[in-house]
Amino acid sequence: MIDVEYRAWISIPNFPSAEGDAWEPFIDYMEAAHGEFGPVLGWESGRLANLVMSTDAESPTEAAQVLFAAAADGLRAVDLVDLYPSAVKIELAEDEPVPA
Numbered sequence: 001m002i003d004v005e006y007r008a009w010i011s012i013p014n015f016p017s018a019e020g021d022a023w024e025p026f027i028d029y030m031e032a033a034h035g036e037f038g039p040v041l042g043w044e045s046g047r048l049a050n051l052v053m054s055t056d057a058e059s060p061t062e063a064a065q066v067l068f069a070a071a072a073d074g075l076r077a078v079d080l081v082d083l084y085p086s087a088v089k090i091e092l093a094e095d096e097p098v099p100a
Contacts, residue, residue, distance in 0.1 A: 001058040001059070002058075003056040003057055003058055004056065004057070004092060005054055005055070005056050005092070005093035006054060006055060006056075006057055006060055006063035006064075006090050006091065006092060006093060007052065007053070007054040007090070007091055007092070007093040007094075008052070008053055008054065008055075008063060008064060008067040008068075008088050008089065008090050009050050009051075009052055009088070009089040010050065010051040010052075010053070010067060010068060010071045010085045010087070010088050011044070011048060011049070011050055011085065011086050011087040011088075011089075012048070012049040012050075012051060012071070012075070012083055012084070012085050012086065013047065013048050013049075013083075013086050014047050014082075014083060015043075015047055015048070015049035015080075015083060016047070016080075017043070017046065017047055022078070022080065023041060023049070025078040026041070026074055026075070026078045026080065027039065027041045029074050029077045029078050030051070030070070030071075030074045033070075033073065033074070033077065034053070034070040034073070034074065036055075037053035037054060037055055037067060037070060038052075038053060038054055039051060039052070039053050039070075039074075040052045040053075051071050051074075051085075053067045053070065053071075054067075054093045055067060060090040063090055064088045064090050067088070068085055068088055071085045072084060072085060
């Protein structure tokens with residue numbers, strides 16, 4: 001099979017808000033450890049964070065598994081162990097990145 005680029009929106013409920021300090025160590029870790037996925041963090045509403053990343057994979061399932069694992073690793077690394085990704089939305093990546 002041929003690898004194609006997939007983009008994922010990974011929802012993390014109850015994430016500390018954008019005004020708090022917890023998100024900075026998380027995104028710093030994601031950029032250092034998983035920078036090849038181009039992590040971008042944003043908030044949908046209140047405390048629902050969306051982590052947007054992309055990777056090349058043979059299938060959407062493979063992309064979801066890889067990116068979900070990276071998000072979970074990031075949460076554990078910065079001691080946000082009570083949080084866990086709750087949903088993953090996958091689509092083919094387009095030429096232009098979309099906002100988080």
